[in-house]
Amino acid sequence: MSLKVLIVEDEMIIARFIEYQLTSLYPGLDLHIALSVDDVDLYMEQNSPDLVLCDIQLNDRMDGIELMERYTATKFFSLVFITSYQSKNSIDRAAALNPENYIIKPLGENRLYAGTHMIIQRLQQQREKNRAIEKLKTLTPAELHILKLIALRHTTKFIADTLFLSPYTIKNTRHRICRKLNLNEENNALLSWAIEHQHILKFL
Incomplete structure (x- = not known):
């Protein structure tokens, strides 16, 4: 709007x-x-x-x-x-x-x-x-936590190891987050979005 x-x-x-x-x-x-x-x-x-x-x-x-x-x-x-x-x-x-x-x-x-x-x-x-806050409200606590780790430029493997999850689970979570944020999954769109909105993420 x-x-x-x-x-x-x-x-x-x-x-x-x-x-x-x-x-x-x-x-x-x-x-x-x-x-x-x-x-x-x-x-x-x-x-x-x-x-x-x-x-x-x-x-x-x-x-x-x-x-x-x-x-x-x-x-x-x-x-x-x-x-x-x-x-x-x-x-x-x-x-x-x-x-x-x-x-x-x-x-x-x-x-x-x-x-x-x-x-x-x-x-x-x-x-x-x-707008960003409204989109972030659609994420689950687990998805939000992973997004914060993405904003810190951590790799899928690092996030998986840190959370004791499989890389496959993290990749699927990334896909769900992209859909909820209406992001294209190509060209590191999720990483770019997370870094751009890091100032919001740290307060959530």
Whole structure:
């Protein structure tokens, strides 16, 4: 499942610019544009975004801060305000919602990248970690133990000798683990996966 990003911006040209830049930088994001408060309400009824980029100055019945105040109380998402407002009052009001960043217009490619890159990168890493953990939950304790030994680059023979099992049993276990993790059994895919996710394995 892709990261869900909601762009709240009442000027279509700016909204499309943000959409284009994020699509170019991070292919695969699930992007949605909301041009009004009603659009946001409709989206929030059906979705839980991972990240919201919200303009403060909306030509609507409430501004972006009031709108986000409504949803930060009931939904969990990362928030970035994008606005031409630079007054202390606006910044203080926005800060009360604990946004992860505050990007000042006029909006350019570099400014948008600087204001969103670390956030999106962290969200993507967390999503990948969650996926890996869900896959690891399908393993039995014995399979998980063998996977940890594989992550340490131990050979099938070494693992078999250590666990007092036959190499044939270890090979069969490796096959089962590959199936559960949806891995190709060729080109040391299991070893590569185990090493890549070693930081997760050591806590399980």
